[in-house]
Amino acid sequence: MYRAEPDPGLAGQADFWPRGKVLGGSSSINAMVWVRGAREDFDDWSAAGNPGWGYDDLLPDFKAIEDFDGGENAWRGVGGPVHVSRIDKKIHPLTHRYLAAAQAAGLPANPDFNGATQEGVGLYQLTAKDGRRVSSSRAFLRPAMKRENLTVLTGAQVTRVLFEGRRAIGVEYRCNGRLETARCRREVILSGGAINSPQLLQLSGVGPADLLARHGIAIVADNENVGRHMADHQGINYSWRAKAPTLNQRLRPWWGKLLAGMEYLLLRSGPLSISINQGGGFFRTSPDEPRPNMQLYFQAFSTVIPKPGERPVLNPDPWPGFSIGLSNCRTHNRGTVEIASPDPFTAPRIVANAFSHEKDVADMLAAVKFLRTIAAQQPIAEIIEAEIVPGPSVQSDDDLIADFRKRSGTVYHPCSTCRMGPDPEHSVVDSRLRVHGVDGLRVADASIFPNLIAGNTNAAAILVGWKAGAIILEDHA
């Protein structure tokens, strides 16, 4: 599912970057869904022994990061580097039917998942401005590249952190086929993401002693938490054939793709200017759940019939179709990331262990049944011709479970593989993001989440980077 495949944008930040030139651009058609996570998620982070990481502590940061086009209020910010757009005026008409059906099924309407509460059904907001994606590169890196003291090197892969004793003194990296080193004056900050940051630590001698010994890597700091506790959202789609037009008719034919492409390029509008996931929601699979434990995604689009070798998203079905997707919010299973070789160019071994915990199975079973409850409500039921996937023959609990075990997959939200906490017995970095047991080394990315949040992880990952900046400035003041 995951690939340890660095793209040409070098990870890791700070003053150790060697001089070089920047290649390529950061803009992309597909904007990302912007969901911060639930207040309780961050309160859990703080309760896990991380002062300063509770929701009330972080709210000013979340607000400062944002430039929300819905305006400022108690929860939302304007004027920040990440433009967040509402999509109310751009959604496909079927999305209105989904919203009405979900409410008919008992969910409250929620005008803002990033506002007073996450619970309920509503529209996603996107990291986009005027139809153009606002990536973290566009929001943060490119403006910072005007500074004299920042050099960005692309096409480079860090292969290990260099240590003198227990102090990180720089990194080794490969660029243009050559192995280079970059030394730092103060510290090294790894931001390789939840797969590659633990991989890099392990390659550098910081990790479980038995794993490092197995690969002949000299131990700098034995910490069994590096690469452990991996959490991720597991998602699945149900798809229906519709009696009403969907995006399939617009995006299936070559001329439809061409028109949509031209509409995007000329007007920055049309289906390519917003996310496939337009409607969303957060709900509880049982009233006994203390908070929403499932997330919804509505797509006026279906890709049941894949073409071999092509990304399904590029090939909508030949008939009108739509999908409602689900992912769990806070899984109970935990996975691992372990190096498979001392060679930094060998992908690490990732074991997700999805649905290895019975609570995750029970929650997903209840959730997929609720998808059908939504689909049975009049606003949407009246335009359904047939359920295509998994299809009406899949009814029993055993069959539903077998189906989601087979068809579900990562939503690409891995985290917690270098989790934050007060001691090295249970965590990898402290609340100031310093790696336990060594000096001069921090990690700042989704790997440090003490636990998985409810919702898409990009906003929380950006928050970690934002707060890391403030912490580092404070520590070096």
Ligand SMILES: Cc1cc2nc3c(=O)[nH]c(=O)nc-3n(C[C@H](O)[C@H](O)[C@H](O)COP(=O)(O)OP(=O)(O)OC[C@H]3O[C@@H](n4cnc5c(N)ncnc54)[C@H](O)[C@@H]3O)c2cc1C
């Ligand atoms: C297909 C997809 C769709 C997604 N959609 C959404 C969405 O709509 N909304 C949302 O909230 N979240 C979304 N996410 C999740 C979101 O992208 C992540 O939560 C977020 O990017 C995590 O940030 P990070 O800084 O931890 O890691 P990353 O963004 O992965 O950054 C790590 C960087 O380090 C680089 N790197 C890694 N190892 C090395 C090395 N050894 N040397 C040099 N560079 C290295 C990588 O190339 C990468 O650029 C999506 C993810 C995927 C994969």
